[in-house]
Amino acid sequence: GEPKQGGVLRMYHRDSPANASILEGATYSVNVPFMGVFNNLVIYDQHIAQNSPDTLRPELAESWSWGNDNKKLTFKLRQGVKWHDGKPFTSADVKCTFDLLMGKSQQKLRQNPRKAWYNEVNEITTSGDFEVSFDLKRPQPSLLAMLASGYTPIYPCHVSPADMRTHPVGTGPFKFVEFKANESIKLTRNPDYWKKGLPYLDGIEYTIITNRSTAILAFVAGKFDMTFPTHITIPLLKDIKSQAPNATCVVEPTNVSTNIIVNSTSAPFDNIDIRRAMAMALDRKAFVDILFEGQADIGGTMLPLPQGVWGMPKDKLETIPGYGRDVNANREEAKKLMQKAGYGPDKHLAVKVSTRNLAEYRDPAVILIDQLKSIYIDGELDVVETANWFPKVARKDYMLGLNLTGNSVDDPDQSFYENYSCGSERNYTNYCNKEIEKLFDVQSQETDTSKRKPLVWDIDKKLQEDVARPIIFHARAGTCWQPYVKGITIMSNSSYNGFRYEDAWLDK
Amino acid sequence: MFAYLVRRLFLMLVTLFGISIVIFLLLRIVPGNIVDILFAAAGYVDPADKANLEKELGIDQPLIVQYWHWISGFLRGDFGYSYVSEKPALQEILPRIPITARLAGLALLFSVSIGIPLGVISAVKQGTRLDYALRVVSLSGLSLPSFWLGLLILTASVAMFGQMPIFNPNPQTWLEAFATYAVPAAAVGFRSAALTMRITRSSMLEVLRQDYIRTARAKGASDAAVNYQHALKNAILPVITVIGIEAAFLIGGLIVTETVFNIPGVARFLVEAIRWRDYPIVQNLVMLIAVVVVSANFIVDMLYAVFDPRIRYTD
Amino acid sequence: MTDKSNLVLEVKNLKTVFFTNSGLFKAVDDLSFTVKRGETLAIVGESGCGKSVTALSLMRLVPDPPGRIVGGSISLEGTDLLALDEAEMRAVRGNRISMIFQEPMTSLNPVMRIGDQIVEAVRLHRNIPAQEARNIAVEMLRLVRIPEPARRAKEYPHQLSGGMRQRAMIAMALACRPALLIADEPTTALDVTIQAQILALILDLQKELGTGLVLITHDLGVVAQTAQRVIVMYAGRKVEEASVEALFAAPKHPYTRGLMASIPAVPAAGVPAQARLNEIPGTVPSLVRLPKGCAFAPRCKLAIKRCEAEYPPLVDWGGGHLAACWRAAEVAEVA
């Protein structure tokens, strides 16, 4: 039927985010509840599941244009938009936001995890209250993708970053009411929202429930209208369907890849043969079968097709060593490599597989260890607490690590530069290949998507062949809501960008 | 009596001081601090940012300074600010206390009001089927992991009533209030009721062997009078001690129960704070808990004197 | 033989056993005796010979399990106690028949005021208001010569000395003016000077109230000073019964004789240093594996074949002097 005004959407939240500041956040625990408070310059269409350059929509910007050999991106801003505290929104706010992100302003973010996104941006300039331009060092068509991410809301100039952590002020459809750590997050309808008639909901209430069973039970018992987005594992999905047959559930990729980080700086994985053997011993399908009952994707660095925009075509994928269909043949070859390196049935290689103490990490690690047995590698699981994980990785105090890499936008620039460029903070393995880095820049500047894709595929394939960070699979997860909840679209190639909820409504 | 009180108070202070040191040091021994945790989600640690943040939070200072800073604040009632929420720690802790207190109080009530009578019955009927049955039930109470019991209760109530008692901060009806507190309290209380019952039973059995029980019988007192007036009054002493010790255990049980029933009390909050290495919260909360536990033990000692005239706190 | 109307207690063939994991303890075996109004009957014997069990049997307070009265009759002022149901028995206990226990330290409820414990004893049997009962309690404490009885009534047992506690026990036992008082080693835990005080007190009160008294002790000196009649028990059985004078003058059972000889008397002047005592060789037999014949035979100098085979019957040697020994007649001469 027609969208109806009214009602509060009740959702549970999987854990208590550190604070309410999306710019400082690095997990979708922050995005989901607070994205509705803000607007971006541009945003992915909230009702098209696949984010792609074609689904970019203006938001606070009414339009944008490329100039100066694609090195200048200019936005015309919407007029008459007000911050939740009544102050008018202007181009100054946009400049403030990006200066903050680029570390150029007086005020500092406590954490700035996505500073690297703006590496190619020289400067932000305003021209009048309602025009703002990004000056780039070189063309970077992907910048728009980053600006459209849920991670890139526009912050007001007049509120300090510290206040944004505890009491965020935005221009979005919902106003922040309160955030009680470990308890609840409450948003209420912004009656002065610049999109007339929106939002439909009177508010959104998140109850924080860390225990998954409790949360699911509560959803089944009708305490919630919706589960936390992409929080439902495949086994649980079955459970929910059996208990709440009316609920609508969707399963979508989360654009989080599960991969292996290899410490190639010290023995034994300084030996490329052993690295290759390990990569070839993987039975990716087994991972997917066990952990997702078949419902996950195998691919390279970029999210596989069809949900992914940049994924390699299947035939290309299967030419990569270790991706071939015949696992046994792969392993035979892997064994040979191992023997070449001096290992065999009588001389096993003992390896520690480090990972974080979370089920999403531990479970694949267990399977990994089991699979490595087939090529004379005796793995031992080394479970690390969250607090120790990155310091440990940074110290290179591991042999193999089982890691999850989340991609906030389905875009090669974000993925490649962040994870594989020399010196990048998130390039844990310090994989550094100048050749490939050049290729990164080439694809990055290509404005024609159809020409850019083959470039990306080649890079992706090369990365896999180099065993830079072997990708095991790309996870999927489910989201459920009660039948009367309408206007919800779960993004199929990102889990950070689809929570504006301005036109979600309740058919009750 | 006065001298005793002063001495006890002094010992309590010594204990609390010890606890403050232990928890302070333990937290620093635990690898990683709030900064690591904050950065963990981001997937990398920027050393400069990290140093900045550590400086801002004051966790780069020498331990002695940090300790002094904390403890002097604690004594002044200044609990500092939560690292995570950046709100005053007191403001975070205080509203959660009544919730846990209600829960703990109810659980204790449950434990005492079920445990003691059943313990007496089981002791008086020692060796009968009833005794066996009660003992088995109480032991099963002690054998079920409490999270498991909680989940069973939740699952069962969803399966049977399509409803579940999930925490409701503003219960409208009596029933809601009941579900909010009573069910989880019963889940925790079951275990401690089992414990109370066991202690009551063994204490009663011991007392029933005493000479003065025989004296009471020789006076012609009825079984009921002997069991409840003479025996229970004496048997209650060890029970009281155990209930005092239970106070500390209860907090542990509440951590799990609050998690399962999603109750925003201090116990679960503490676990979260430990996870976040939120020193101001953990340190102050642990101190508050310790104050409660230590006071509970103190009250128990005082109750002892009420129940047992032989104990006069002169030394 | 005796005037039945004057009898307070008549015990016939009392038999109390314990079923224990080491076997059947015949703690009291075929015991008969009587107590007259105002009379003091002493029961003596070594530790474990069944004195306390006899007392508990009279009160029907033998712990069950493991104990059980398996035979005989106990008639108190004409009613057979063993035939009463538990409620009727409660009405008798503490009322017509009372008991003072050996350990004054542990026999008082430590968490109840002395006064309240006496009040309870009174009110269980007499339907009177609390205040009146309290007055009676203070009166009883005064009767047992506790100084400042009103204050002491408000105190707890631990605040009293051993002697005072025992007095309070006596006050409690006598609160309802029972027909029969059983005192089970009432002074063993006390010092001689206090013992003398307590014994004197019990006898005074007994005279005053005309109560029948069963006094259990292992101290022949106490017996000599307090009792009119004496029963000597050995291994659960009565081996001799006589008036106190007759018994001390001429014991008829070798055990009694040995006992008397082995008790070190306070020497009148002239006892040589290091006088060896007369000892009874051997040890008291276990009540589980009693010999078939006379239980004392293995330790008895006079034992003959017959002693080992047959248990000697209790024979009246005149004047109510009963003894169970085949050679009772010769005892005096042999020693």
Next chain:
Amino acid sequence: MSEVLLEVTNLKKHYPVRAGVLRRQVGTVHSVDGVSFSVHAGETLGLVGESGCGKSTVARSVLRLVEPTSGQIRLDGEDITHLSKAALRPHRRSMQIVFQDPFASLNPRMTAGDIVGEPLAVHGLASGKALDARVATLFEQVGLRADQMRNFPHQFSGGQRQRICIARALALEPRLIVCDEPVSALDVSIQAQVINLLIDLQRQHGFSYLFIAHDLAVVAHISHRVAVMYLGRIVEIAAKDELFRNPRHPYTQALLASVPVANPLAKKLAPLVDGDVPSPVNPPPGCAFHTRCRYAMERCKTERPALLDAGDGHQVACLLNEGTGRSQLAPTT
């Protein structure tokens, strides 16, 4: 007389009563408050007194099982009051103790043989076969069978247990055996056996005994001399005959008179003293007995009588006896 084996001079043992924040001492239990006596070689000194008057404390102090507060203990002329534990060890062989409760005095988890052999093993006097043989001899000496060595304490009767304790004390061939109420827990007929055993052993080996009991009659039978204690002090010491024939202290008299005589024709149960024993925490000033003494005078409330010799080594601590050398009290019997 023969040589002095043990000499105790002005022995005091005070236990602190603590209270307050810093457990400051707020009072003192005057368990033993200035006791002097001596035991000669081959002699038995009996020590009697009411419960709690400090008899056991004297016994423990003599053996240095508790540290005396002040005073002097000389064993064989050597002052052992302040010897270190190590220096004391050789002297331990000269003195041994037998306790009241034979069951509690035996480790329930050791066999009788091990218990008796332990002193020998500790002092390295014997081991292996020799040890067994020695233990067997000891068993025979105290009237136990050697085959009972392998039994555990609970398998023995009370009298037998006390024999094991005695055997353990004998193992080191001591010269002095302190007996702290060794027969109080025993049956009357067994008590006689143990006393006879002690007497026999003394005759054979020439031990000295410090024999503690609350039962005057028992003490009378085994002792050469008797000391009477009241509230931490010795009130009278005399040769046994002298003491019983001519008790001079009112307390001794009361004690003697209170013992029920096993003779129904001599009834005399009228108690001689009234009242209870005062607490050793606040002993009455002056003569501690004055609260219960029927001869008490004003002076008794303030003046503490010294233990003075009244002739023939008969020492009394009573103001009535002062200076006269003769009791002014009428004998009570």
Next chain:
Amino acid sequence: MAAIDYDVELRRAGAYATGGWRRVLYLAQRHVLGAAGLVIMTVFVFTAIFADFIARYDPLSIDSARALARPSLAHWMGTDSFGRDVFSRIIHGARISLAVGIGSTALGGTIGVIVGLTSGYLSGWVDLVFQRVSDVLQALPLLVLALVMTAALGPSLPNVIIAIAIPLIPTVARVIRANTLALRELPFIEAAKSIGMSEVRIALRHVLPNTLAPLIVLATAQLGSTILTEASLSFLGLGIPEPYPSWGRMLSESAAEYVRTAPWLVIFPGIAISLAVFGANLFGDALRDILDPRQRG
């Protein structure tokens, strides 16, 4: 008076059960629950020891083809989502749970005994310090302590054992200390002193053996609670990590996802934990009755 069958009464009192096996059988009859507990414990210990022979599959071997199989003849307790045989995992889990239970009880017990003995025997300032330390440890909720400890030490089998053992120390030490203090007053200790025995030897030879009974009773009672503590830690994500098949983690993890879809994943570990703890408690209770009727706890 009702006729009394002496034989029946004596049998009930255990008079015929003398020596060796008969006594054991009698005690088993008297303490049916305790005997049941002993049987349960024995079965668990047995399975733990012979896990390799009893388990029919490798508890760690993963096979996607047979994931989430219902209980069947091939897999008595079904398989988990990794296709691991639940029966084999439970059998091997007995090892882990007993390792945690026995390990932490033994560790905490040993240290507790040493501390309790020393402090009870030496008294003085050693005792005073110990008292205050145990006050401190006891005022901190056990689970909080264990939580912080595991966080500090990192999740691994030995660390979990240590984390659970530490809060145990004061409990054990208190019991031992109280016992030592009581024993110290006993004449047989004085007798040992009087023959010139050294304090250490007295403590080890006379005091320690006599604290054994209460210690055993305490230990069996603690055994159960340590297993439960491990389960609770697992529930909070701090228990024994993969790949060890700890019952606590098996239960707490599958409880979330498989209660309804694959209940065997939840039922069997749940039963295993409860049964083991139940058995330990039953046995502990009976032991207390047999060994030390006056011990409370």
